[in-house]
Amino acid sequence: MQNHINSIIQQAKEGNKSAFKNLVDHYQKYAFNLAFRVLYNEEDAKDVVQDSFIKIWINIKHFNSGMPFTTWMYKIVMNTAIDKQKSLKRFEWVKEDEILNLLTTIECDGPDCRLDNEQLGSVIKKIADELPEKQRLVFILRDLQDLESSVVEELLDLSETSVKANLYHARQVLRKKLESYGEQQRRR
Amino acid sequence: MECRLVEEKIEAFVYDKTIRPDEEMIEHIAGCTACKTYLKSCQRAQKIIANLSRAEPVITFPQQLTNDIMALIDEPVLKTSHHQTRFLAVARKFLVAASVALFIVFSGEQYIFVDKLMKLEKNLTATPNNKQGAGVYKKMISYYPEKGLQMVKSELARQVPESKQMDFKSLIMMAGYSVLAGEELANQVKNQTSSKQNLSGEMIKHH
The missing domain is CATH 1.20.5 (Single alpha-helices involved in coiled-coils or other helix-helix interfaces)
Structure with missing residues (x-):
């Protein structure tokens, strides 16, 4: 499988659009997941995926085949998403009651407990948006995107210690926040 | 074992599935209500985060997104914008x-x-100090006893090279002070002489 991907990447580097289309088909889901978790919104995430793949097409000839394609792609997607977020001044108010219901849903493990994109975006935004930027990105990449610590270090240009410290603080803040929501749920 | 250390261990244990709880930690949690609450709180947070990680957002019309990307790549505008970007x-x-x-x-x-x-x-x-002032005054009296300040200035300007013009300006100031001092001294001497003459004239007159 990896050899097949490498061959597609090589063909795309040589300007083969059909091979690039295969790459887009294969990787757009991963790119979308990351962009969505940074921006909490489907349409914005789609815009970011589109812009990112155009950047990838323009720069693919400079891609170093020695490194994993996903790491390179994630870096482009993440930077594009961060730029997009800076340009967005959207203010979306999520009601506390709504969040408590969504948390109850997310805590249950049953098949009926799925959240749609809008609900999922609201929960992530509510719990992660107030974190400082570094902590938020480390949390998204490490805990939500489930990336290896070494990949997170490379994507954010941070040391291993810095990633660990940011993740620790982010988890502490989230734990306290979720604890307070838990108390509100119990009072209802 | 301190609660703070146990909390760190709980944190590591809850989020890293490869870490096993040690005996000391289990014993502490069994007897400490605060750490028990902390463990539950961490486990709940971890569960929500893990479920959020599993709940992947869904791309509606993924094929449409691929087609949109490929259409943009095919557009000549992209080439132009690529050149524009480079420019x-x-x-x-x-x-x-x-x-x-x-x-x-x-x-x-x-x-x-x-x-x-x-x-x-x-x-x-800069105010010239006494030593400098006296030196310049002495020099001036020795070489230019009968000439005025203007003459002293032009003579000094001729002697001082351009690179030393800054120093020259201060010399001029010192010279200026010295001339004034000299004039004052000359006036005093003149006054004393005339008053002596007057006194002696009066004395002769009275006599």
Whole structure:
């Protein structure tokens, strides 16, 4: 499988659009997941995926085949998403009651407990948006995107210690926040 | 074992599935309500985060997204914008270099100007000390006893090279002070002489 991907990447580097289309088909889901978790919104995430793949097409000839394609792609997607977020001044108010219901849903493990994109975006935004930027990105990449610590270090240009410290603080803040929501749920 | 250390261990244990709880930690949690609550709180947070990680957002019409991307790549506009981007990148680098060069030139100029101004100010406001004043006065009296201040100035200007003009200005000041002092001394001597003459005239008259 990896050899097949490498061959597609090589063909795309040589300007083969059909091979690039295969790459887009294969990787757009991963790119979308990351962009969505940074921006909490489907349409914005789609815009970011589109812009990112155009950047990838323009720069693919400079891609170093020695490194994993996903790491390179994630870096482009993440930077594009961060730029997009800076340009967005959207203010979306999520009601506390709504969040408590969504948390109850997310805590249950049953098949009926799925959240749609809008609900999922609201929960992530509510719990992660107030974190400082570094902590938020480390949390998204490490805990939500489930990336290896070494990949997170490379994507954010941070040391291993810095990633660990940011993740620790982010988890502490989230734990306290979720604890307070838990108390509100119990009072209802 | 301190609660703070146990909390760190709980944190590591809850989020890293490869870590097993040690005996000491289990014993502490069994007897400590605060750490028990902390463990539950961490486990709940971890569960929510893990479920959020599993709940992946769904792309509606993924094929449409691929087609949109490929259509944009095929557009000649992209090529133009690619060239424009390169042009802008070069232009940006050029502007950065130009602004750095201008900054260096103007800051250098300003430094020289301010430096000159400060030296000038220092020299013009400097008060010659007694020794310097006396030396210049002595010199002036020795070589130019009958000439005025203007003559002294022009003579000094001729003697002092251009690079020493700053020092020259202070010399002029000292010379100025010295001339005034000299005039004052001459006046005093003249007054004393005339008063002595008057006194002796009066004395002769009375006598």
